[in-house]
Amino acid sequence: MAVNRAEQRAATRRALLAEGRRRFAADGYHHVVLAEVARAAGVTKGAAYHHFDSKAGLFRAVVSEVQDELGERVAAEAERHEDLWEQLRAGCRAFLASGTDPAVRRILLVDAPTVLGWDEWRTMDEESSARHLAEALEALAEAGLIAGRPVEPLTRLLSGAMNEAALWIARGGEPRAAEQALDRLLAGLRTPQGLSGG
Numbered sequence: 001m002a003v004n005r006a007e008q009r010a011a012t013r014r015a016l017l018a019e020g021r022r023r024f025a026a027d028g029y030h031h032v033v034l035a036e037v038a039r040a041a042g043v044t045k046g047a048a049y050h051h052f053d054s055k056a057g058l059f060r061a062v063v064s065e066v067q068d069e070l071g072e073r074v075a076a077e078a079e080r081h082e083d084l085w086e087q088l089r090a091g092c093r094a095f096l097a098s099g100t101d102p103a104v105r106r107i108l109l110v111d112a113p114t115v116l117g118w119d120e121w122r123t124m125d126e127e128s129s130a131r132h133l134a135e136a137l138e139a140l141a142e143a144g145l146i147a148g149r150p151v152e153p154l155t156r157l158l159s160g161a162m163n164e165a166a167l168w169i170a171r172g173g174e175p176r177a178a179e180q181a182l183d184r185l186l187a188g189l190r191t192p193q194g195l196s197g198g
Contacts, residue, residue: 009051012041012043012047012051013051015041015042015043016037016038016041016043016047016048016051016052016058017058017061017062017065018041019037019040019041020032020037020058020059020061020062021062021065021066021103021107023036023037023040024059024062024103024106024107024111025102025103025105025106025107026102026106028106028110028111029055029059029111029115032055032059033055034048034049034052034054034055034058035048037055037058056115059107059111059112059115059116060116062107063107063108063112063116063121063124064124066103066104066107066108067108067124067125067127067128067129068128070095070098070104070108070128070129071128071129071131071132073094073098074091074094074095074129074132074133075091075132076094077090077091077093077094078090078091078094078132078136084136084139084140084143084145085140085145085190087136087139088136088137088140088186089182089183089186091132091133091136092133092158092162092182092186093179093182095129095133095162095166096162096165096166096169096175096178096179096182097169097175098166099165099166099167099168099169099170099173099175099178100169100170100175104166104170105167105170109163109166109167109170110167110170112124125159125163126159129159130155130159133155133158133159133162134151134152134155137151137154137155137158138151140189144191145190145191146189146190146191147189147191148189154189158185161185162182165178165181165182166178
């Protein structure tokens with residue numbers, strides 16, 4: 001019976017997350033009402049408050065879920081390549097492409113920085129997709145393909161630039177133009193050894 005209760009709690013949480021995500025992506029944080037999310041998910045308002053304390057708590061959990069999925073998508077695209085440089089390019093391109101995803105666009109790029117505050121949003125970003133960028137740059141630096149120790153300032157610069165570019169794409173910017181600009185930016189990081197390597 002305890003297992004059934006645990007399963008029921010997990011199912012309730014999943015239903016609230018799914019409905020919250022759908023509504024936050026479609027309507028934006030400020031137009032979502034937690035009681036309506038609960039009703040649409042088939043649970044009571046009390047159950048919603050039990051799991052998330054508030055609309056902000058539900059939003060934070062949705063942001064975390066979307067961030068984790070984006071980080072996994074970026075890593076999966078990078079891992080399709082053996083070459084370290086192509087891993088970086090593929091991961092960066094996957095991140096830029098996220099600007100066309102309505103959930104990423106509205107939840108992560110538009111609402112999260114203002115609702116959660118810049119510091120909390122950056123911390124969550126660093127724990128997901130920015131972590132993959134740091135690892136890729138570290139590997140490139142170790143291989144001598146880019147100059148730059150420490151890599152943290154470079155990671156922050158690239159992460160900020162890519163967040164801005166993804167937001168630009170989300171607001172109607174041309175993805176192909178952003179990819180071309182990214183390639184030019186990244187090319188400037190390569191050492192002569194990195195250039196001769198491919």
